[in-house]
Amino acid sequence: MVEYKDGADFLSPDPIETQVLQGSQDSEGVELMVKKNNDRLTGWVSYTLSRSMVLINGLYEEQKVNGGVPYPSNFDRPHSFNLVANYRISRRLSFSSNIVYSTGRPVTLPVAAYYAEGRPFLLYSARNAYRIPDYFRIDLSVNLEGNLKFKKVAHSFWMLNVYNLTGRSNAYSVFYEVEDGAINGYQLSVFARPIITLSWNFKFGNYNSN
Amino acid sequence: MNIQHTYKYTVTKLFPGGVRPKMHLWVVLIIALAVNSCIEPYFADIGDEPELISIEGSIIKGLSRQEIVISRTTSLGNPVFEPVKGCLVSVMDELNNEFVFDETYNGIYTLEIDQSSLVEGRNYKMVVVTPGGAHYESEYEILESSVPVDSVYYDIEPSLDPVNGIEADGLQFYVDLLAPDTVSRYFRWKITETYEYTSAGPIHYYYMDLSFEPVVPDDIWGLYRCWKTDELEDIFLTSTLNLATNEKKQIPLNYVSTLNDRLKIRYSLLVHQYALDEEAYNYFMQNKIATEGSGGLYTRQPQQPITNIYNVDDASERVLGYFWTSEMTSRRIFVSKLPELDVKDYFYPLEIFNMEDHGAGPFPMAIMEEDGVRITGSPICFDCTRRGGTTERPDFWE
Known part of the structure; x- marks a missing residue:
């Protein structure tokens, strides 16, 4: 695999080979899943424990990233938890919920400032030494089916969804801005509020039609 | 037109066809709130801030x-x-x-x-x-031995000013490197520029107070001519490691635009040359990359600073900075006003004196008379030292 070397210029007109180094990536983990298909409560829950580490090492300093010490890859996600649960109150009324959790992705952050030759410099952490905030989201929906008549041309149902029930500001990205001489951090969240949707759906046939 | 009328007019224009403004306002608000992306302050959990x-x-x-x-x-x-x-x-x-x-x-x-x-x-x-x-x-x-600075010269070249987008001519300075193979292959240059400039004109007299009695200074040209010296922050480096000989021509140094008045009268460049070892060169190259890249914080991959300094009692402590040694050689060149260059004048906000605008001061008020017309302005117009220079002619000035 390849990684950008320290000080790589993302806008460089030079060939990309001059800005990257080759190395190896080791990934390992275990996935667990339990599924329930019967009765009023159905669904599944899964958990994944994994690590993905990168090693870029070489004879000389300029051939190394992170001093030749393994570091988390950009896609390292140690914990990932998913739960999907459906509860059928009656043939017409059911609830479903979705819970997603995963560890935040690794990031290299500025941690301090210092002066050299009279000019300010940013001191950065080791490569991918920090993580953006963990991702957590709960979705909930209520499904109300139409009447259960056997002979009907079309069958409809209402669905009320709440995406991101807790309104958590999951970080899409973390960035810094220079403002009045200070370096301030910000996080961008795409959906930072619960999103409520109400939809009406129909299909030809009756309740049991596919 | 009151606010309510404006609102109904605006919403009706946005949603023609007799739609009730109130219903659409709710729809728009709900959609806006629902899909609103959010930027919040972020404070990284970095623990105790490192004090390196x-x-x-x-x-x-x-x-x-x-x-x-x-x-x-x-x-x-x-x-x-x-x-x-x-x-x-x-x-x-x-x-x-x-x-x-x-x-x-x-x-x-x-x-x-x-x-x-x-x-x-x-x-x-x-x-x-x-x-x-x-x-x-x-x-x-x-301590690396250096070589004399071979030559410093300039070419007239156009450049696009990044601030106002104006293209204008200027002088691009260059240095040539000529060194034997027994000397280091890594070199650095530090630049100090000195230029001569003037204020808007002589101070014929001052008004010291509301009496507006002219007070003539000892030397009406005393604050007219100045020299300003600045050490440039740019890092100039080169390596001849991949070249057959330890020579390189036309190594670019600084660029001086005609959009300022540094080339108006006389300009001097003092070039200091240093020979470095490879690690010192890499250290300064890191600093150069960190400070002179375009595009702000996100155009380069962060890097860990090189150092050759360590804590004797704790080798694992992270230390910043560098200790380097070199011999320094220097060369100075002068550039007088070039007729082929149209050098812009420094803008001095001069005003014709009148009691209505200047009757209340501030004092002391410098006055320059030109064809019987009294001209005044802010202190920077007549005191050249206000721009950071000195009226004392440098010893090296030719």
């Missing part, structure tokens, strides 16, 4: 006063220079000769070293003991 020490030092043959600067890292919210005072600072050579530095200013330690003590090919190291007892040393660095 930064030690910059050099031993330069050809420079009478040597300097070592010691500071600490500061938080991102307040990135200021935080000096470390009260350190014991010295430089030792391989023969155990010790040169002890004095703290001349906060965090700045200096010493005048006799040039005979700075020997090319000899190794030097820096030793720092902080008031807290931490003991830092650098690795031994060999």
Whole structure:
């Protein structure tokens, strides 16, 4: 695999080979899943424990990233938890919920400032030494089916969804801005509020039609 | 047109067809709130903020006063220079000769070293003991011998001003490198520019108060002509490692545009040349990359600073800064006003004196008379030192 070397210029007109180094990536983990298909409560829950580490090492300093010490890859996600649960109150009324959790992705952050030759410099952490905030989201929906008549041309149902029930500001990205001489951090969240949707759906046939 | 009328007019124009404004307003608001992306302040959980020490030092043959600067890292919210005072600072050579530095200013330690003590090919190291007892040393660095600056010259070249997008001519300065293969293959240049400039004109007299009695100064041209000297922050480096010989032509230095008045009268460039070892070159290249890249914080992959300084009692402590040695050679060139260059004048906000605008001062008020017309302006118009220069002609000025 390849990684950008320290000080790589993302806008460089030079060939990309001059800005990257080759190395190896080791990934390992275990996935667990339990599924329930019967009765009023159905669904599944899964958990994944994994690590993905990168090693870029070489004879000389300029051939190394992170001093030749393994570091988390950009896609390292140690914990990932998913739960999907459906509860059928009656043939017409059911609830479903979705819970997603995963560890935040690794990031290299500025941690301090210092002066050299009279000019300010940013001191950065080791490569991918920090993580953006963990991702957590709960979705909930209520499904109300139409009447259960056997002979009907079309069958409809209402669905009320709440995406991101807790309104958590999951970080899409973390960035810094220079403002009045200070370096301030910000996080961008795409959906930072619960999103409520109400939809009406129909299909030809009756309740049991596919 | 009141607010309610404006609102109904606007919404009706946006949603024609007789739609009720109230219903659409709710729909628009709900959608906006639902899909609203959010930018919030972010405070990384970095624990105790690292307080690393930064030690910059050099031993330069050809420079009478040597300097070592010691500071600490500061938080991102307040990135200021935080000096470390009260350190014991010295430089030792391989023969155990010790040169002890004095703290001349906060965090700045200096010493005048006799040039005979700075020997090319000899190794030097820096030793720092902080008031807290931490003991830092650098690795031994060999004092690289440099070569005379071969030539410094300029070419007239156009350039696009990044601020206002105007293309104008200017002078691009270059240096040629000519060195034997026995000398280092890594070089650095530091540039100091000096230029002569003038104020808007002589001060024929002052008005000192509301009496508006003219007071003639001792020398009406006393604050007219100045010289300003600046050491440029840019880092100029080159390496001839991949070249067959230790020579390189037309190495670009600084560019001086005609959109300012530095080339209006006379301009001088003092070029200092240093020979570096490979690691010092890499250190300065890192600094160059960090400070001179375009596009702000996100065009380059962050990098870990190189250092040759370590804590003697704790090798795992992260230390910033570098200690380097070199011989320095210099060359100065002068550039007089070039007729082929249209150099812009400095804008002085002059005004014709009248009692209505200037009757209340401020005082003292400088007045220049031209064809019987009294001209005044802010102090920068008639006092050339306000732009940072000095009326004292430099000794080296030709």
